[in-house]
């Protein structure tokens with residue numbers, strides 16, 4: 001299968017701190033991969049490097065064989081990578097629909113007017129927000145803000161979606177809905193790299209996991225095996241959560 005994303009010896013230093021250190025792994029087209037690790041292990045920094053928010057100190061990142069390590073975030077978005085943030089970011093004073101239209105306007109194949117509206121409607125339907133298209137984004141509850149952020153990411157037509165704790169803070173029922181939504185997005189052909197602390201969700205969604213600790217990859221493989229790996233248990237799970 002085609003290699004979608006390739007990380008080769010990727011590193012990021014903040015002063016004397018190696019937040020990401022010599023990280024290498026591939027993702028295949030269509031894959032969903034869990035990115036795990038204890039707090040401060042470098043997961044969000046790695047997503048920031050892939051999405052271009054931060055420039056890597058060392059190593060290479062490529063998408064479909066094209067080196068994207070030195071591209072700007074907008075160029076990386078145009079290459080086919082979209083993300084959501086750990087702390088939800090929506091444009092509070094605009095309507096739900098206009099939030100998505102903004103993403104449509106900034107994508108590589110931008111669209112305006114009626115076409116942009118139709119794309120926004122489609123993405124809002126995908127995430128289950130079609131009935132709230134005219135509401136103010138600032139009036140949405142937590143899960144709906146998360147849905148909107150997802151719709152905004154999908155509006156850029158990504159090949160690879162980076163989800164940073166998208167499921168965190170949801171009620172058990174919302175969690176089930178969220179898992180189904182992520183599953184359906186992957187089934188539509190979008191690859192997903194998901195940072196998540198909720199192990200039940202990771203087990204349900206991800207056949208494969210990569211685990212980081214202190215900036216380094218300490219395990220990469222089938223989720224069941226990885227979660228039983230001794231170094232993973234002691235670094236991250238403390239033996240209780242798996």
Ligand SMILES: Nc1ncnc2c1ncn2[C@@H]1O[C@H](COP(=O)(O)OP(=O)(O)OP(=O)(O)O)[C@@H](O)[C@H]1O
Pocket residue numbers: 014017019037038039040041042043044045046
């Ligand atoms: N902009 C920054 N400047 C300095 N240090 C940073 C910066 N961003 C992250 N760090 C540090 O890099 C390390 C990795 O942080 P990162 O947020 O990537 O971890 P994480 O695995 O995503 O953690 P969490 O699960 O808590 O979100 C931490 O020690 C953090 O304090």
